[in-house]
Amino acid sequence: MKRLFLIDDDEIINHVHSMVIKRIDPTVKLTLFKSGVQFVEAINQESNFEFPDIIFLDIRMPELSGFDVLDVLLENHQGSLKNTAIFVLSSTLDDRDLNKAVSYPIVTKFMSKPLTFEMVSELLSK
Numbered sequence: 001m002k003r004l005f006l007i008d009d010d011e012i013i014n015h016v017h018s019m020v021i022k023r024i025d026p027t028v029k030l031t032l033f034k035s036g037v038q039f040v041e042a043i044n045q046e047s048n049f050e051f052p053d054i055i056f057l058d059i060r061m062p063e064l065s066g067f068d069v070l071d072v073l074l075e076n077h078q079g080s081l082k083n084t085a086i087f088v089l090s091s092t093l094d095d096r097d098l099n100k101a102v103s104y105p106i107v108t109k110f111m112s113k114p115l116t117f118e119m120v121s122e123l124l125s126k
Helices: 011-024 037-045 064-076 095-102 117-124
Strands: 004-008 029-033 054-058 083-089 107-112
Touching: 004 011, 004 037, 011 029, 011 037, 011 117, 029 037, 037 064, 064 083, 064 095, 083 095, 095 107
Parallel strands: 004 029, 004 054, 054 083, 083 107
Antiparallel strands: none
């Protein structure tokens, strides 16, 4: 069973993405984090935090952006992420965001929101 984290402050996007993911594979264990702060607090509270197979991470969030979350992961948890694919999500098509996101060694790919059935099917089949 695949485990996925969805980190996004947009409730509508979370709902849409959850529906897409669950329709493709109802057995996926999906955990939602409504902010970068909520996610970072969760990983810092548990000493043996178990990272999922896939993280979908929004870039544009208040308080703690996706880039801030990537910085925390890179500095404190890089070794724990060897079996985790991180997909950075954005609704903007700003080349600066894309270039910055893919410059992180822990980022698997930059993707545009919203996730489609095709995108998720391809990722879950790997």
